[in-house]
Amino acid sequence: MVTPSRIRLARERRALTLARLARMAGISQQSLSNYENAHAVPTPETLDRIAAALGFPPGFFTSEELEEVPSEAVAFRARTKTSMRKQKAVRSQAALAVELNDWLSERFALPEPSVPTYGRPSPEAAAEMVRSLWALGETAAPNMVHLLEAHGVRVFSLDTEHQEVDAFSFWRDAVPYVFLNTGKSGERGRFDAAHELGHLVMHGHERPLSGPEAEREANQFASAFLMPRADVVARMPAGPQVDQLLKAKGIWRVSAMALAHRLHDVELLTDWQYRAACRKLAEMGYRSAEPDGIRRETSQVLPKVFTLLRRQGHTPARVAEELRLPLSELNTLVFGLSLTSRSGAGRGAPGGQERPVLRVVPDPR
Numbered sequence: 001m002v003t004p005s006r007i008r009l010a011r012e013r014r015a016l017t018l019a020r021l022a023r024m025a026g027i028s029q030q031s032l033s034n035y036e037n038a039h040a041v042p043t044p045e046t047l048d049r050i051a052a053a054l055g056f057p058p059g060f061f062t063s064e065e066l067e068e069v070p071s072e073a074v075a076f077r078a079r080t081k082t083s084m085r086k087q088k089a090v091r092s093q094a095a096l097a098v099e100l101n102d103w104l105s106e107r108f109a110l111p112e113p114s115v116p117t118y119g120r121p122s123p124e125a126a127a128e129m130v131r132s133l134w135a136l137g138e139t140a141a142p143n144m145v146h147l148l149e150a151h152g153v154r155v156f157s158l159d160t161e162h163q164e165v166d167a168f169s170f171w172r173d174a175v176p177y178v179f180l181n182t183g184k185s186g187e188r189g190r191f192d193a194a195h196e197l198g199h200l201v202m203h204g205h206e207r208p209l210s211g212p213e214a215e216r217e218a219n220q221f222a223s224a225f226l227m228p229r230a231d232v233v234a235r236m237p238a239g240p241q242v243d244q245l246l247k248a249k250g251i252w253r254v255s256a257m258a259l260a261h262r263l264h265d266v267e268l269l270t271d272w273q274y275r276a277a278c279r280k281l282a283e284m285g286y287r288s289a290e291p292d293g294i295r296r297e298t299s300q301v302l303p304k305v306f307t308l309l310r311r312q313g314h315t316p317a318r319v320a321e322e323l324r325l326p327l328s329e330l331n332t333l334v335f336g337l338s339l340t341s342r343s344g345a346g347r348g349a350p351g352g353q354e355r356p357v358l359r360v361v362p363d364p365r
């Protein structure tokens with residue numbers, strides 16, 4: 001039994017057109033289209049050729065129907081700049097992540113989701129409400145990946161092939177997901193995580209999920225979440241010089257540009273001072289990169305999970321096999337956010353029936 005939608009999903013995951021994949025598999029485009037639309041069933045031999053061209057194990061295509069992540073559900077930054085093919089590649093990765101999450105949830109008691117949704121308040125107010133609900137006080141936000149994970153967000157890493165997608169998020173069966181591009185600077189990663197939290201909290205309920213307004217709101221949320229107004233006003237002088245700014249960005253572990261923006265926001269920089277600071281920072285290379293930046297934040301849950309799995313004899317290769325995924329897919333989802341090594345043999349006997357409970361403690365730094 002072949003599941004037609006899985007052929008399309010794997011093709012979209014590889015960002016291939018029908019014509020291109022048909023050529024690679026040595027079949028006609030019409031036949032391939034018929035297979036994807038369930039008008040015809042490929043022979044086992046043809047399916048093997050399609051699977052080989054896509055780099056997916058043949059078993060992937062005979063597994064049960066996979067729930068797709070609809071485009072309306074996903075908050076993409078700069079949607080207009082992202083080609084449809086890239087969007088589909090990223091969304092199909094999301095569908096695979098949901099599968100992985102379901103598989104993991106059967107084996108581990110992952111943290112319960114506790115992300116609130118607020119339709120009405122301003123981004124600044126929403127950020128303060130989440131901070132207060134999560135008892136973060138008025139100081140710099142902790143490790144954002146750990147924080148999201150501790151509140152039940154499933155955080156995965158994005159394929160670095162799709163650099164123009166910074167991050168995205170969605171809700172699926174009351175579980176929030178965030179995907180981060182691990183190719184960006186550490187500061188950018190924190191901002192992206194907070195931005196996606198903003199989408200999860202504010203959008204797709206009473207407010208539209210995407211568009212320039214949603215993007216602006218998510219940025220405002222991130223800025224307020226990472227740099228609480230009271231803390232910024234208490235610590236920063238009015239009209240700080242660029243060198244003061246560069247020193248201070250470490251307090252909140254944000255980019256120099258993001259701090260300048262926030263200072264303008266809370267009126268510690270005038271319009272003129274803000275523009276001058278941005279010009280100076282751009283000259284110093286702070287627009288496109290973060291010289292002397294912080295290290296990227298990584299997952300706390302995923303290394304724990306894969307360490308425990310290894311103890312039960314589940315190497316990543318075996319996990320991929322059970323999920324009928326290419327190992328590279330699993331690595332892409334997981335290891336960009338984890339420092340666990342990619343290979344090595346599993347050890348120890350399979351575990352008992354009980355699902356280990358994973359505790360995630362957001363560290364204060």
Ligand SMILES: [Zn+2]
Nearest residue numbers: 076077215218
């Ligand atoms: Zn966004």
